[in-house]
Amino acid sequence: MSNFWSPRVRELTPYVPGEQPRIERLIKLNTNENPYPPSPKVIAAIAAENDERLRLYPDPQSLRLTQALAAYHGVAADEVFVGNGSDEVLAHAFHAFFQQDKPILMPAISYSFYKVYCRLFGIEADLQPLDAAMRVDPAGYKSPCGGVVIANPNAPTGIALSLAEIEEVLQAQPERVVLIDEAYVDFGAESAVKLVARYPNLLVVQTFSKSRALAGLRVGAAFGQRHLMEGLERVKDSFNSYPLGRLSVAGAVASLEDEDYFQARRAQLIATRETLAGQLRELGFTVLPSSTNFLFVSHPKRRAFDLAQVLRVRAILVRHFSTLEIENYLRITIGTDEECEQLRSALAEILAH
């Protein structure tokens, strides 16, 4: 019955998210969710908002949230744009800025949704290889192009560029938008938001899904100078004027207000990550340096695919990608200390056989 589909839809290759199976006592280290709950103040703020006002449309600009984000990051409120998850913000950005006469530049190994947006919007991508250390090489992003997309830290490798390296790319592309996707920035990289005032071509995208433990709320944001925000608003108001419901806005604002909780959880996850990285190295794994809430690892003696299968039988889920260059790697989300210990002991047993 696919003859009902628009021709463009027949050509799509949709994104495949990590699985969300219903297995009991599952240790779920496959989709980079936060193992800790959001702040209790977030839950309370959503509950307080949950009343008869739900009959009304929410504020189309989500002004309470854009103002809170602006104050938090030290930019003007009209330099902030919010959407229904950063995936939606990214989609609007591809639509708004990258339908140009030249292909966009992005890493060959990165967040796989970027390629999906390219298909959806008819954008060509010129994929730049990672270097031998699996780092994004800034030199690959300086030639004439339709725009640049870099996840920093990159996913699924977990490695971050420095702000100086990001600036090299911004300076080489004064005519094109350089999009920096900072989904994992809170786990150890430096945010480019502080460069917004200096670079009219910089668009920074962030999410509440990972470091703020709000994947279920669907809140993402972009930061950039006014002319870029206007481009995003034009697309948004041609698609869905009310991307964020009032419950989402209330929860996201409360998250920004509970800085102590945010810092404590973030520090805990970083500490757990470093412990697990050391333990996996002791088990013989190669562990890439991570600035994220996941580790990207491979074992010289065991196929990553097989390890993922055997872990799955033990109700531990990790992510394996079949992409050729990274098919011998596993991406392991940092869980609680207890979850990571169960992973470690399962791997120790598996490798002993």
Ligand SMILES: *Cc1c(COP(=O)(O)O)cnc(C)c1O
């Ligand atoms: C998780 C992730 C996103 C999407 O986040 P949402 O805000 O939940 O849509 C975007 N980019 C990267 C690199 C991610 O890992």
